[in-house]
Amino acid sequence: MNPNILIVAEHDGRTLSVATAKCVACATTVTDAAVTVVICAADATDLAQQAATLAGVGTVLTVEHPVHAHPLAAAIAAQIAALAAPYTHVFGPSSTFGKDLMPRIAALLKTVQVSDIMAVESATRFRRPIYAGNAVLTVEVLDGAQVVGTVRTASFQPVAGGGSAHIEAAAPVVEPPHHTRFVSVSAARSDRPDLQSAARVVSGGRALGSAENFQLLYGLADTLGAAVGASRAAVDAGYAPNELQVGQTGKIIAPELYLAIGISGAIQHLTGIKDARTIVAINKDPDAPIFEVADFGLVGDLFEIVPQLQKLLG
Amino acid sequence: MKRILVGIKRVVDYNVRIRVKPDGSGVLTDGVKMSVNPFDEIALEEALRIKERGAADEVVVVTVGPADCQPQLRTCLAMGADRALHVQTDTPLEPLATAGVLRTLIEREQPFLVLLGKQAIDDDNGQTGQMLAALWDRPQATFASKIELTEGKAQVTREVDAGLETLEVDLPAVVTVDLRLNEPRYVKLPDIMKAKKKPLDTLTLESLGITPRAQLKTLRYEPPAQRSKGVRVNDAAELLAALKHKGLL
Numbered sequence: 178m179n180p181n182i183l184i185v186a187e188h189d190g191r192t193l194s195v196a197t198a199k200c201v202a203c204a205t206t207v208t209d210a211a212v213t214v215v216i217c218a219a220d221a222t223d224l225a226q227q228a229a230t231l232a233g234v235g236t237v238l239t240v241e242h243p244v245h246a247h248p249l250a251a252a253i254a255a256q257i258a259a260l261a262a263p264y265t266h267v268f269g270p271s272s273t274f275g276k277d278l279m280p281r282i283a284a285l286l287k288t289v290q291v292s293d294i295m296a297v298e299s300a301t302r303f304r305r306p307i308y309a310g311n312a313v314l315t316v317e318v319l320d321g322a323q324v325v326g327t328v329r330t331a332s333f334q335p336v337a338g339g340g341s342a343h344i345e346a347a348a349p350v351v352e353p354p355h356h357t358r359f360v361s362v363s364a365a366r367s368d369r370p371d372l373q374s375a376a377r378v379v380s381g382g383r384a385l386g387s388a389e390n391f392q393l394l395y396g397l398a399d400t401l402g403a404a405v406g407a408s409r410a411a412v413d414a415g416y417a418p419n420e421l422q423v424g425q426t427g428k429i430i431a432p433e434l435y436l437a438i439g440i441s442g443a444i445q446h447l448t449g450i451k452d453a454r455t456i457v458a459i460n461k462d463p464d465a466p467i468f469e470v471a472d473f474g475l476v477g478d479l480f481e482i483v484p485q486l487q488k489l490l491g
Numbered sequence: 492m493k494r495i496l497v498g499i500k501r502v503v504d505y506n507v508r509i510r511v512k513p514d515g516s517g518v519l520t521d522g523v524k525m526s527v528n529p530f531d532e533i534a535l536e537e538a539l540r541i542k543e544r545g546a547a548d549e550v551v552v553v554t555v556g557p558a559d560c561q562p563q564l565r566t567c568l569a570m571g572a573d574r575a576l577h578v579q580t581d582t583p584l585e586p587l588a589t590a591g592v593l594r595t596l597i598e599r600e601q602p603f604l605v606l607l608g609k610q611a612i613d614d615d616n617g618q619t620g621q622m623l624a625a626l627w628d629r630p631q632a633t634f635a636s637k638i639e640l641t642e643g644k645a646q647v648t649r650e651v652d653a654g655l656e657t658l659e660v661d662l663p664a665v666v667t668v669d670l671r672l673n674e675p676r677y678v679k680l681p682d683i684m685k686a687k688k689k690p691l692d693t694l695t696l697e698s699l700g701i702t703p704r705a706q707l708k709t710l711r712y713e714p715p716a717q718r719s720k721g722v723r724v725n726d727a728a729e730l731l732a733a734l735k736h737k738g739l740l
């Protein structure tokens with residue numbers, strides 16, 4: 178049987194997340210795979226159009242139900258499990274959306290999940306990081322089990338557009354559970370580039386010392402057209418909001434350029450930036466571990482260097 | 492009896508620098524410091540605070556793993572857990588199997604809340620809590636940074652990519668915790684002495700009627716690709732010149 182892969186789309190109700198195009202990229206590295214994207218939404222019309230253009234997608238399935246106005250794992254998992262039978266693989270992104278949802282689907286299907294797929298070796302063989310990226314495992318799924326997987330989005334480039342998949346409505350076959358209710362989300366919307374997809378990221382650590390000082394980095398980021406990130410220490414201290422955290426328990430990112438400013442380089446932080454093309458470190462401690470991974474290291478006081486950079490970039 | 496069940500995993504301490512064995516058969520763990528998974532400590536701390544507020548009567552910790560997990564269970568008892576369950580097995584279980592064991596224990600213990608870590612920092616799977624919630628057919632709230640209990644319900648604030656999301660779930664439910672939920676207490680010496688007398692029950696998979704099936708085989712371990720060593724620049728101007736030269740600005 179040829180691989181038949183179902184991808185659970187991530188979206189905000191209007192726009193498909195780039196993570197979905199990265200899942201498609203991962204799925205198309207499985208030899209001879211047919212790829213279907215399923216969209217659970219209150220209104221899936223526009224989203225389906227967007228998914229249909231992703232190169233490599235054969236079919237787009239839509240499931241429309243008011244409960245899908247917000248991504249509740251319990252509701253989506255029940256739906257996906259009900260239509261998963263024909264598929265050999267069910268993939269989702271390893272964003273908080275996918276991390277929350279996919280194991281629930283796997284358990285309903287009584288099957289195994291491979292988390293954080295970074296490379297596909299065959300339809301049953303995958304590579305994934307463990308120990309905060311300090312080791313890489315190659316795992317084999319046994320006995321023809323259905324494979325549920327989360328795709329490590331930093332490892333894949335989104336597929337191009339230009340496709341023309343055909344769109345089908347799937348009946349919402351299951352009654353969604355009533356035990357879980359959406360209350361609110363802090364929509365911290367900004368005009369700045371999105372941390373997870375930005376080409377440049379300016380990130381600050383504990384050294385910034387206050388939320389006020391952290392504004393320095395916003396200035397530099399704006400000059401560079403960069404997104405802003407933070408270490409856990411900076412988030413814990415309240416200098417930056419939690420959605421800016423980069424690292425093992427924050428976001429795993431792969432920008433072209435990453436500036437680590439006043440960040441020591443703990444392994445949990447480095448996990449989040451291993452795939453950045455170029456890392457710049459600015460730190461006053463010449464022995465800070467961040468310098469071991471930095472392509473360009475500058476030893477000095479950030480409170481002098483950042484304003485200088487600003488000025489030179491003019 | 493209002494009971495909270497907390498899942499605990501023994502893992503290599505987060506400060507240890509992990510190294511892959513030269514033959515690719517695993518990571519070096521000989522003589523390495525082992526600890527309670529940091530997320531699980533936070534889950535336990537939260538359970539203890541809920542009990543201290545009077546919203547629970549008993550906190551039970553459970554681990555599934557080999558005999559040498561006992562020191563970590565004792566640590567949890569010293570932190571304040573009332574009793575410990577040790578489901579002893581020498582074969583490491585996959586998350587679905589661990590969730591199955593927890594599901595069986597729920598039948599016996601009837602907790603109104605199950606708290607787990609959002610991920611174990613060894614295998615970084617992040618699956619067990621969600622799988623347990625599915626097998627139990629109950630709500631899940633993952634990556635919690637705040638938990639508020641009211642009659643029969645919990646309001647949970649979750650750390651998601653977009654920011655903070657709040658869900659309301661009916662109890663019983665499974666909640667997996669994130670780092671900012673709380674800061675776990677330190678264990679004091681007298682508590683360690685007291686913990687020695689607290690009940691720690693050892694169970695076997697057979698006694699629970701569970702025969703786990705492996706669905707995944709590990710073929711090899713490798714060290715991650717290393718980044719090549721970079722260069723030092725002397726000042727801001729030199730840095731910008733270097734970035735321009737590389738076509739990054």
Ligand SMILES: Cc1cc2nc3c(=O)[nH]c(=O)nc-3n(C[C@H](O)[C@H](O)[C@H](O)COP(=O)(O)OP(=O)(O)OC[C@H]3O[C@@H](n4cnc5c(N)ncnc54)[C@H](O)[C@@H]3O)c2cc1C
Nearest residue numbers: 382383384408409410424425426427439440441461462479
């Ligand atoms: C389970 C677990 C998960 C974790 N997950 C994450 C995660 O996802 N992301 C994360 O970032 N961390 C994470 N951590 C925390 C991590 O271990 C570190 O504690 C954290 O990354 C440290 O942040 P920092 O580098 O900003 O602070 P510090 O380690 O305090 O470093 C501050 C640095 O700033 C430098 N400095 C000070 N003043 C100046 C100045 N004026 N100019 C220039 N440099 C200066 C110092 O030399 C120092 O190197 C996790 C920890 C655990 C246990």
Ligand SMILES: Nc1ncnc2c1ncn2[C@@H]1O[C@H](COP(=O)(O)O)[C@@H](O)[C@H]1O
Nearest residue numbers: 498499555607608610611616617618619
């Ligand atoms: N062997 C185990 N025994 C008890 N609890 C576990 C075990 N493995 C995982 N857990 C719980 O499930 C959480 C998530 O683990 P994982 O899915 O392995 O990343 C952990 O933080 C623990 O709370």
